[in-house]
Amino acid sequence: RRPQPSFPTISEEDKAKIGELMRKYCNWSDDAQPMQQESIVAQVDAEDVILHAPTGSGKTAVVAGPYVFPENKGRVTIFVSPLIALQEEMVTTFKEEYKLEAVAVNSSRKASLKQTMRVSDICEGKYSVVLISPEMLQTRRFIDGVLRDDEFYHRVLALVIDEAHTISHWGAHFRKKYSSLGVVRAFLPPKTSVVAMSASFTPRVRRDVIKKLHFGSEYHDIDEGNNRPNVAIVVRACHRQLSSFADLDFVIPSDVQQPSDIPPTFIYCDKKDEGDLIVDHLRNKLPPDLRELGVVRPFNASLSHHYRKNALQHFRAGNIRIMVCTDAAGMGCNIPNIEVVVQWKLPEKLSMFVQRAGRAARRRGMKGLAVLLVEPSAYTELPQDTAATASTSAASTSTARAKSSKKTTTRKSRAPAGYAKAHGRSRGRNADATANAIDRSIRMAVDDLAEDEGLIVLVQTGDCRRRVLADVF
Incomplete structure (x- = not known):
């Protein structure tokens, strides 16, 4: 086994100032939140963390936080993220909001470990944050080219798993590499912080995640809950024939005259074909002069990466007003201007609704609506x-x-x-x-x-x- 690397020591005095340091570094109006401070210091101290906090509460800052200390310059955080669209978005977030170089290693970059992003760039610490899926992280190419590399080994700061509830939800059948993420510890220095973050840890899922990530007896258990008081929750039965989708008509105001009259809305539907029918239905509800403007669009995993990236950009810009989504947009995507989230029919689990409802009203001071139509x-x-x-x-x-x-x-x-x-x-x-x-x-x-x-x-x-x-x- 390779020896434990040695790193410059960060003083207790500096660690105690992390809230203030984050405020100055990020140009925030307030100090970092207590849960952010504890999670950041835990990584610096090479301690494990399980963090349960609401969507939009600033969990991304937990990943960026250790880099406010100059001593961590050149070190690398492996950030496991489930969706390509989310990885690409986070690259931009780290660069623009936290002044950190980040890279996404995923299947949308065909030469990701050869030309576009050379293995040496990752191993030499060019990127502070490497965003990657659990499948790509556990490929033989990434293990041999990066995780077994001695220089990378001496640069690793932390392994962070975003949307960590998926370890329990997806690991058994859908994406089995989630259940084996704990084995990655074998390639990292013995005292490497592992951080599991989610907005939807039930007690059972929390226990499962702790077990599968091989947490020891001592770790930071931070539970902020997931209440979003600025998002109203409505549950209603569908009262019209389900195949008519007429219960969704409320998302388009009866007096709509221009796209901006429609509140920015995400509609979640677990079946792609049904989602396509919803798109057609809502387009037909629009005035004739608005139907060809792309105001209502689908968003699902069958669509190209280029399409999904552009769709999110157009939604942020206000050109798309209603997005009919599968889970491809259900987790993590930080779109601050969503006013209404609708779940069409029961999802499989409560946490799925919580994750999706959490897309609403992420901008400070904003109020939103989350509707479950069953x-x-x-x-x-x-x-x-x-x-x-x-x-x-x-x-x-x-x-x-x-x-x-x-x-x-x-x-x-x-x-x-x-x-x-x-x-x-x-x-x-x-x-x-x-x-x-x-x-x-x-x-x-x-x-x-x-x-x-x-x-x-x-x-x-x-x-x-x-x-x-x-x-x-």
Whole structure:
């Protein structure tokens, strides 16, 4: 095993000033937040961190922070990021906001480890931050060319995993290299800080991430929750035929005359083909003179990298007003001007909705709206294993406890008569408030082992949904 590299020591006095140093370095009006300060100093001290904080709360600054110390000049942070579009965006963010050279190593750059970005440039510390996917990080070419390189070994500062909940969500089936990220430690100096960041760590996912990244018994566990008080949360059933997409009509104002009349909106749809139909439907809702301006656009992984990059730029510029997205834009992309986020139909897990809702209102002082439009069947499905405890009364005030089997094939229980109406099935159907009545005394609890992480509870509870999110996360 290679020896532990030695680095210049940063004084305790300087580390204590990290909040002030970040303010001056980044030209902020305030000192760095406590969670940023703790995470930055932990990296300098070669200690592991698991950081749970809301979207838009400044987790990127955690990666840039160690470089305010001159002693870290020439050192390199490996920043694992799941999506090419996000990697490319972060390269720009590090350069423009933090004055750091960064590079994305991904499949969009065919010669990424040969010509465009020579291996020697990475190993010699030309880039402070190397953004890379877990798959590319664990390729034989990157391991042999970079991780096994002695000069790079003596420059490594930290391994940071962004959107680290994907280690648990994707590692088993979808993108298996997420579950093996912990083995990268074997190629790094023994005392290298590993930082796992996300806005959606449930207790179960947190435990899984800690295990798979091989955290020891001592690490920094920073939990800021993920509440975004500036984003209103609305959950409604679809009241019109799902195939008509008419429940989405509200995103286009009835009196629209020009593109700027439409609030900047992201609509998330988990099926690409359905997303294309939504694009067509919304375009047809526009006045004829606006339909060919590209105001409504799709955004998904099947589209070229060039298209997606340009689409994000046009959305920021205000040329595109509505983006119909799959998860390709669900994580991390920092677009500050999104006013409305809509999730069309139930996603697989609650954390998916939280991540997507977190795209809204990221600009300081801005308010946003996150809407979850669900199938009517979401109100007739009991949270798993609660059939025995749920009341058969429509106006039941008893608490239904959400239990789930560890098997994902558990048969779903159907709710008794009157259950759906009491739990909000009719909300939004009529202007008459009494017709939309919900039993607000219904307070549903969440089992932290539930496969959907409490998504059905969020939909059906009669009390505050922020309470549900606080219980889950």
